[in-house]
Amino acid sequence: MTDTGHYGFATRAIHAGQDPDPTTGSVIVPIHATSTYAQDGVGGLRNGFEYSRTGNPTRAALEECLAALEGGRHGRAFSSGMGATDTALRAMCRPGDHIIIPNDAYGGTFRLIDKVFSQWGIEHTPVALSDVDAVRAAVRPNTKVIWIETPTNPLLNVADIALLAQVAHSAGARFVVDNTFASPYIQNPLELGADVVLHSTTKYVGGHSDVVGGALITSDDELDAQFGFLQNGAGAVPGPFDAWLTLRGIKTLEVRMEKHSDNAEKVTEALLRHPKVSHVYYPGLPDHPGHEIAAKQMRRFGGMVSFLVKGGEEEALRVCSRTKLFTLAESLGGVESLIEHPGRMTHASTAGSLLQVPADLVRVSVGIESADDLVADLTAALD
Incomplete structure (x- = not known):
């Protein structure tokens, strides 16, 4: 070899x-x-x-x-x-x-x-x-x-x-x-x-x-x-x-991760501006509590973003059901964008434990589609 x-x-x-x-x-x-x-x-x-x-x-x-x-x-x-x-x-x-x-x-x-x-x-x-x-x-x-x-x-x-x-x-x-x-x-x-x-x-x-x-x-x-x-x-x-x-x-991991990260940063910016979003979790944000450590040990900040929706669980579920480009599905990391409700989906097993996730939490895996289209899709779902 x-x-x-x-x-x-x-x-x-x-x-x-x-x-x-x-x-x-x-x-x-x-x-x-x-x-x-x-x-x-x-x-x-x-x-x-x-x-x-x-x-x-x-x-x-x-x-x-x-x-x-x-x-x-x-x-x-x-x-x-x-x-x-x-x-x-x-x-x-x-x-x-x-x-x-x-x-x-x-x-x-x-x-x-x-x-x-x-x-x-x-x-x-x-x-x-x-x-x-x-x-x-x-x-x-x-x-x-x-x-x-x-x-x-x-x-x-x-x-x-x-x-x-x-x-x-x-x-x-x-x-x-x-x-x-x-x-x-x-x-x-x-x-x-x-x-x-x-x-x-x-x-x-x-x-x-x-x-x-x-x-x-x-x-x-x-x-x-x-x-x-x-x-x-x-x-x-x-x-x-x-x-x-x-x-x-x-073989395409490097170019994909660069695009995932670019798109996630643009999605994060849009979520921060939206009045129905109460909090955004993304290590690339300067006010993220782990930002300095992330900047030290990571090349980029990745394609995963989570956020809290004002209005509680029902409003979070509604957002998940309204996107068109973000597919409602578990898993993450693919070229296509996905959206999910962790409390009802990937993290349902943590219910009632110390690890239970917030009911108003939405997680998105930001894909490599055109960033403007992804921002428009999420914004429409939140509106």
């Missing part, structure tokens, strides 16, 4: 793990649609492949590319972001252990930890990760993982990755950063001290709302070996076509 470590981001996205096929010269990685591989005698594996749950050349190309984009030594691809989350936690935690999570974590992550891992006797504490003293105070002798999102989903709070890495490591805990909202183009947590970076590659990495996947990236050889064991043993692996689609999406 070509050594791409010294190249810029866009070059790595297009070339890392993706040399022309040695047999045919294909400039695009082939879809290796096979379940098994011929062996040259018992145990005589060709390039290490024996069975596609264990390894597949298309998936291997994706994993090498993901590692290169995050500046890690190892990448592991999974069939979903939750599959990656489950694998990471099972590799690092045992019954009786304790996890610190954001107090506004993604609903699926919270559901897995609160409803599934709690049955294994694994405890968790939700903390406002922007309050480093609160994180320190939440650390227990049995704390094994500090798990963060930055920006968070859906309130777009920002955590200081480098500072929290120090807190985790001083406590002897692993430090995991869910980098889904930022993408590898905007933020690289391993460079700031994270042990593991997680992505729902369904979102910005794939970028076209046509594939579901997840990833874990690390430079820790021991951790990667554990991830690989569980990846194979539990089998939450992506098929070759899913891996191929994700690789295709990665």
Whole structure:
């Protein structure tokens, strides 16, 4: 494989793990649609492949590319972001252990930890990760993982990755950063001290709302070996076509993230001016409490925006139902713009908990359409 470590981001996205096929010269990685591989005698594996749950050349190309984009030594691809989350936690935690999570974590992550891992006797504490003293105070002798999102989903709070890495490591805990909202183009947590970076590659990495996947990236050889064991043993692996689609999406990640960010800034400006919007959450705003940290650790501020609608939940639901270009749907990070009501949709699992989101909250994933059209669509829905 070509050594791409010294190249810029866009070059790595297009070339890392993706040399022309040695047999045919294909400039695009082939879809290796096979379940098994011929062996040259018992145990005589060709390039290490024996069975596609264990390894597949298309998936291997994706994993090498993901590692290169995050500046890690190892990448592991999974069939979903939750599959990656489950694998990471099972590799690092045992019954009786304790996890610190954001107090506004993604609903699926919270559901897995609160409803599934709690049955294994694994405890968790939700903390406002922007309050480093609160994180320190939440650390227990049995704390094994500090798990963060930055920006968070859906309130777009920002955590200081480098500072929290120090807190985790001083406590002897692993430090995991869910980098889904930022993408590898905007933020690289391993460079700031994270042990593991997680992505729902369904979102910005794939970028076209046509594939579901997840990833874990690390430079820790021991951790990667554990991830690989569980990846194979539990089998939450992506098929070759899913891996191929994700690789295709990665090639345009830089240009897409620039456009997402440009459009989000224009949408944010329009929301700030609108009389029916009581608050806007976006780390690019100078008065956002995490703005200075975001400016330090992010290239741009991303394409996710959340806002509160005057009139409460019913008015927020009405806005979600009236847009024409912003499609009412869960997920995020695709080229098309999406709108959702977190309290009724992606974060319904947090109802009644400390992580319950405001009822008047609306979240938008700003796509790469013409910005003026998106502003007009949201303005009409609010009017």
